[in-house]
Amino acid sequence: MxxxxxxxxxxxxxxxxxxxxxxxxxxxxxxxxxxxxxxxxxxxxxxxxxxxxxxxxxxxxxxxxxxxxxxxxxxxxxxxxxxxxxxxxxxxxxxxxxxxxxxxxxxxxxxxxxxxxxxxxxxxNELLLPPEEIERGGIIGSSQSTMDIFDAIKRVAPTTTTVLINGETGTGKELVAEAIHRNSPRKNNPLIKINCAAIAETLMESELFGYEKGAFTGAVLTKPGKFELANKGTLFLDEVSEIPRDMQVKLLRVLQEQEFERVGGIKTIKVDVRIIAATNQDLLQSIRKGDFREDLYYRINVFPVNVPPLRNRMNDLLPLVDYFIDKLNRKLELDIRGMDDAVTELLMRHKWPGNIRELENLMERMMLVAKTNVITVREVPSEFLTNLQDNVIAPFSEDNASFKDFMRTHMENVEKQMIIKCLEESGDNVTRAAKQLGISRKGLQLKMIKYNLRK
Ligand SMILES: Nc1ncnc2c1ncn2[C@@H]1O[C@H](COP(=O)(O)OP(=O)(O)OP(=O)(O)O)[C@@H](O)[C@H]1O
Ligand SMILES: [Mg+2]
Known part of the structure; x- marks a missing residue:
């Protein structure tokens, strides 16, 4: 009772x-x-x-x-x-x-x-099932951070609690939203997505709430909005920080009362909608700048889920690589078996500002140009190598010891491959290659001796 x-x-x-x-x-x-x-x-x-x-x-x-x-x-x-x-x-x-x-x-x-x-x-609810038992919803990874995300999905999915997913671009926020819906009792009802950044300010209201016939020029038929479509299901408000101020007030009301009127309508429509919002912005800062309403923030931020950037969960990198090789082999009808150690190390050293989306795109690009069924440094786009020099990451928080061993064993091989690539691209012009590598001409010459690369 x-x-x-x-x-x-x-x-x-x-x-x-x-x-x-x-x-x-x-x-x-x-x-x-x-x-x-x-x-x-x-x-x-x-x-x-x-x-x-x-x-x-x-x-x-x-x-x-x-x-x-x-x-x-x-x-x-x-x-x-x-x-x-x-x-x-x-x-x-x-x-x-x-x-x-x-x-x-x-x-x-x-x-x-x-x-x-x-x-x-x-x-x-302390009796948590092991993460394998929830549907993973295509979320790959075994790092502690990913486990924490599964745990959060598992806890919140059965409820109607509003969820705010926070994370950099390409970290998998939308996948998390889908997994929550799919693991919820609403899974057989619609998951409606709306990207708040992609809709013109003037269309936002009719997009969310629909409109009545004749509400404005061009409104020839009554049209339901996303809230109505999501009834009994879930509404995913992507890039929620981009909702214009005056829409924020209206959104607040629906979140509080689960009711609204269509544009040009007088009939109050009641809905039962579970809200999941996502943002890559720091909403507290948006509040300080006056771009986001504080009351709306507290309405949305009931159950926050933070999706960390890839560079903070590098244990997920290799499982993701395998997954993408598999997925892209099927999509592109290829038969790539893997990548060599030098490429692995390059990927491990990168900072991944575009996170998992960047990784997926890079894999697709390399797989398309691979000459054999193993990806080698030759397939690594040169912008990637150039960027690498400004973007070398700090040591990982997870699994530090094994990473250090890994780096010690393979670092020289990577360096050698990078030098070969830059020399090739510059037509064996040592000055240009040194410049691209960001080291002195003299330094490059010494390394060429070390690696026996002098012609
Ligand atoms: N853990 C993961 N396992 C497998 N694929 C993933 C994972 N995380 C992200 N992806 C893939 O990476 C791509 C980007 O993910 P998603 O669109 O969910 O990111 P996002 O955080 O919503 O990005 P944005 O802020 O740019 O909208 C998608 O193709 C998605 O399938
Ligand atoms: Mg997204």
């Missing part, structure tokens, strides 16, 4: 809330102030706390502080008076799960409380 604790100094409010919640099948405990609430919390299990903000002595904000410290698994919902959204946002920052504004409707209360219960279950 889920027991909900109501904290309000007004008797009337306590009675109304109790009645509403009991009608929904919850057990209810009520307290008229903060200290009474803390007593009740001590005396038995509580599934969620709903508290008023303004109360004598221990007010809602302080109660929130104490609950999040002592009972971090118990979600807290704030009741605020109309027009105190700033305080409500403050409460969300401090860890409140949500807030409802007086006067509220039964429906709203029901939604918020059932979300709270689900969140609590999520937090308490």
């Amino acid at each position: 889920n027991r909900i604790l109501i904290v309000d100094d007004e008797l009337n409010m306590r009675l109304v809330l109790s009645a509403m919640l009991k009608k929904e099948g919850y057990e209810v405990a009520a307290a008229s102030n903060g200290s009474e609430a803390l007593q009740i919390l001590k005396s038995g299990p509580v599934a969620a706390v709903i508290t008023d903000l303004k109360m004598p002595q221990i007010d809602g904000m302080e109660l929130l502080d104490r609950v999040s410290q002592k009972y971090p698994n118990i979600p807290v919902i704030m009741i605020t008076a109309h027009g105190t959204v700033a305080t409500a946002v403050e409460a969300l920052k401090k860890g409140a799960l949500d807030y409802i504004t007086k006067p509220f409707e039964l429906e709203e209360l029901k939604n918020v409380v059932s979300k709270a219960i689900k969140t609590r279950d999520l937090k308490e």
Whole structure:
């Protein structure tokens, strides 16, 4: 039985809330102030706390502080008076799960409380299945970071909690979003994607909410928007930082109330949509710059998933290479078996600013030009080698020792291959080759002696 604790100094409010919640099948405990609430919390299990903000002595904000410290698994919902959204946002920052504004409707209360219960279950769900058991959704990798991502997907997929995926370009954010949807109870309903950066500001509203026939010139038919299409499913808001300011307000409303009107329409449309957002921007910085609404941020950032850049999980590199060789062999009808050690080392030394997408593109390019079924340094594009010199990475955080051995054994081979390539490209012009390698002419000559490359 889920027991909900109501904290309000007004008797009337306590009675109304109790009645509403009991009608929904919850057990209810009520307290008229903060200290009474803390007593009740001590005396038995509580599934969620709903508290008023303004109360004598221990007010809602302080109660929130104490609950999040002592009972971090118990979600807290704030009741605020109309027009105190700033305080409500403050409460969300401090860890409140949500807030409802007086006067509220039964429906709203029901939604918020059932979300709270689900969140609590999520937090308490310690019995994690091994990552192999969730559908991997085409996400390759065995580094700790990738395991953490699987773990996050596993935890959040069964819920309706809003997810914010953060990560550099090409790290696999969209794959993560797909995996969450595919592992969720909504998997047989639509996953609708919208790239907020790709839609003109003027079209955004009709894109998201649809429009009624005659709403504007050219609107000859009524058309549903992405929110309607995603009903009972998931809506993926990609590059969410790019939503224009005035759309952010409208989005906030749908996220809060799960309802909206089509452009040019008066009928309110109710939907049940799970939101997953992604961004490669630092949203906190966008907030500081005034480009992103803080209240929207806290609405979206309920369950953050960070997808680290490839350079911070280089243990994933070789499994990804194998995977792409396989995938591209099929796509391009090739029979590439692998790449030689020198190429492996070059890839290990690269910083991968474009992350996994960059790796996939590079593999495709090298496989297409490979002369045998093994990729060699000859296939490595020269821009890649040039970039490498500015982009050599720092030692890895994971698996440092074995990497050092690896580098020690193979470094010279790489250096030799790079010199051969640069000499070839420059038509054996030592000055030009040295320049491309970023070393002195003299230095190059010494290395040519060392590697027996002098003609
Ligand atoms: N872990 C992974 N395993 C296999 N393929 C991956 C992985 N991560 C990314 N990819 C592939 O890399 C490419 C880029 O991934 P995705 O589009 O998901 O990145 P993104 O983070 O959304 O990038 P952007 O910010 O540029 O939109 C895709 O082709 C995807 O299939
Ligand atoms: Mg993407």
